[in-house]
Amino acid sequence: MSARWRNHRRTGLCACVLAMGAWGMPAMAQVGAATLDDIADAPPQFKEALSGGKIKPQASELTRQNIQGAPPSQDPRDLNGMYNFLRAPGGPGGAPRAPGAAAPGGPPPRGAAPGGLASPRVSNVGAGACVINNFAGLTSYSTTILINPRQVLFLMEENHLMRWARFADTHDPAAKPSFTGDSIARWDGDTLVIDTTQVATRGKPDTDHYVERMTKQADGNIAIERFRETDGQLAPVEKVALRWRPDLHYVEDICEDFGEAFGIGYQ
Amino acid sequence: MKSPIVGALAVALMMAVPGTAIAHHSAASFDRSKPLVVAGTLKVFEWANPHTWMTVTVPDGKGGGEEWRLEGPSVSILARNGWKKDSVKPGEQIRLLVAPNRDGSKGGEFLTVKKADGTVLKFGIV
Numbered sequence: 001m002s003a004r005w006r007n008h009r010r011t012g013l014c015a016c017v018l019a020m021g022a023w024g025m026p027a028m029a030q031v032g033a034a035t036l037d038d039i040a041d042a043p044p045q046f047k048e049a050l051s052g053g054k055i056k057p058q059a060s061e062l063t064r065q066n067i068q069g070a071p072p073s074q075d076p077r078d079l080n081g082m083y084n085f086l087r088a089p090g091g092p093g094g095a096p097r098a099p100g101a102a103a104p105g106g107p108p109p110r111g112a113a114p115g116g117l118a119s120p121r122v123s124n125v126g127a128g129a130c131v132i133n134n135f136a137g138l139t140s141y142s143t144t145i146l147i148n149p150r151q152v153l154f155l156m157e158e159n160h161l162m163r164w165a166r167f168a169d170t171h172d173p174a175a176k177p178s179f180t181g182d183s184i185a186r187w188d189g190d191t192l193v194i195d196t197t198q199v200a201t202r203g204k205p206d207t208d209h210y211v212e213r214m215t216k217q218a219d220g221n222i223a224i225e226r227f228r229e230t231d232g233q234l235a236p237v238e239k240v241a242l243r244w245r246p247d248l249h250y251v252e253d254i255c256e257d258f259g260e261a262f263g264i265g266y267q
Numbered sequence: 268m269k270s271p272i273v274g275a276l277a278v279a280l281m282m283a284v285p286g287t288a289i290a291h292h293s294a295a296s297f298d299r300s301k302p303l304v305v306a307g308t309l310k311v312f313e314w315a316n317p318h319t320w321m322t323v324t325v326p327d328g329k330g331g332g333e334e335w336r337l338e339g340p341s342v343s344i345l346a347r348n349g350w351k352k353d354s355v356k357p358g359e360q361i362r363l364l365v366a367p368n369r370d371g372s373k374g375g376e377f378l379t380v381k382k383a384d385g386t387v388l389k390f391g392i393v
Contacts, residue, residue, distance in 0.1 A: 030325045034302035038364050041389045042302075042378045049299040050366070050378070064392055084393070142343050158341045159317045251346040 069246025072220025076190035079145045079152070079216060082249075083242035142248055145222075152185050152192070157250050165194045177207045191215045210237075220244030297366040297376040305335055306362040314352040316342045321377055323361065336374040337365060340390060348390035355380060355388065 039050045044061035064084075072081065142157035154163040165183035175182035181199035185192060192214040199208040209229040214222050222242040227234040307325035319339040324332040339345065345354075355361060360383045367375035380388040 030306045030328075032304050034304045034364055038304050038379075039302060041387050042364055043389070044391050046299055046366070046378060050302045050364075052300065062392060141341060157316070158343050248347075251343050 064245075067245060067247050072216075072244050072246075076216045077147075077187065077192075079147050079192065079214070079222060081220070082142065082144050082245050083222065084142060084245045084248065086241040086243055142245075142250070143242060144250075145242075147192075152194070165196075171195075171197050181207070181210070188213070214242075296369055298369045299366040299376075301367065302378070303365045303367050303375070304362060305337070305365045306360070307332070307335065309355055309357055309359045309361050310334065311357060312352075312355050314342055319345060321355070321363070321380075323363065325373075333373055335365075337363060337377040338375070339377050344393055345390055347393040350388060350390070355382065359383065 034050070036051055036054060039047060039055055042050050044057035047055040047057050144153075144155040144157075146153040146155065150167055152165045152167075155161075156163070161180075163180055163183070165185040167186060168184045169186075171182050171184055175198050177198045177200035179200055179202075181196040183194050183196040185194050187193070194212045194214065196210045196212070197207065199210055201208065211227045211229075211234055213225045213227075216222050221244050224240040224242065226237045226240065228237045229235075305323060305325060307323040310322040310324050311320070313320040313322075318341060321337045321339065323335045323337060325335055327333045362381040363377045364379040365375045365377055378389075382388070
């Protein structure tokens with residue numbers, strides 16, 4: 001065997017040994033870019049973004065199909081039941097409405113109810129701040145509505161929250177600012193209108209006033225239009241749908257350690 | 268004459284390129300446009316609402332490890348996708364699909380979990 005051949009063979013062997021080590025690196029790499037194969041099992045609603053548009057989910061993947069359970073009551077005022085929420089893109093549109101004016105289909109004229117926007121209050125920022133700290137957060141995954149002639153309760157599983165609105169004409173003058181605010185309910189035809197004052201948001205010095213219009217649809221879903229008072233006008237904020245989900249049952253889960261293990265700042 | 272080692276190194280480096288990791292530096296929250304695969308040892312699986320969390324120790328290549336804090340969906344969503352509190356256990360080797368934090372910190376949002384036996388834990392619309 002010539003010296004030249006031995007040299008070539010040695011070069012080849014070295015390349016193979018080093019290359020094998022290099023090939024091993026991807027397998028051992030602990031952090032690396034995801035491939036399309038990795039993304040194939042991702043939640044369908046994220047696949048398009050994760051893949052740069054290369055994987056498009058089926059429409060059927062984006063909405064729960066074949067929901068089993070009792071059909072919704074045909075009573076448009078019977079909102080009792082379990083729902084999942086869907087946030088619609090964009091707001092309800094339309095011109096802002098003056099809360100003191102009788103806008104078509106809008107909230108009724110309100111008096112200067114105590115606790116309104118006229119007197120900004122201190123915020124509730126500080127120790128003991130809640131996990132959910134804004135009004136929109138009050139619509140969360142798996143919501144049960146319990147309604148009777150005196151009150152409406154919203155029980156939200158995901159955040160272990162309860163929201164309460166009583167059927168009344170005026171707000172509680174003693175209500176203090178909170179992220180749930182003080183809610184009163186009334187019927188406008190078959191639309192449930194919930195008027196909420198004293199809504200405090202973390203980091204925001206004054207409180208907000210919201211009006212929500214909730215209308216039961218023929219399929220049992222509830223369409224919610226949410227408005228916030230801005231400069232004396234009710235401006236549309238967003239549309240949210242609560243989807244009738246008789247198949248859902250609460251997942252019982254109790255925090256075991258008062259949140260200490262979360263390590264993200266709330267306990 | 269060129270050393271055979273130099274030639275071998277060149278070939279080996281060319282073949283090693285696919286294993287390169289990607290770093291991200293941006294503003295806030297999760298970047299779903301640049302998903303990563305993160306492999307390591309599960310330290311803690313926090314089965315809690317409103318969000319589950321995994322702490323994963325990822326070898327740093329220097330004999331040590333760095334912790335990744337990965338946020339997941341609520342217990343409500345995972346449970347309805349068949350997950351259980353002990354679907355993954357501390358000490359398990361896992362490989363996660365992650366939308367990383369935009370700020371480049373070691374963390375993000377976990378989207379799937381692949382166990383050592385090849386089982387993939389995933390979640391979808393519920």
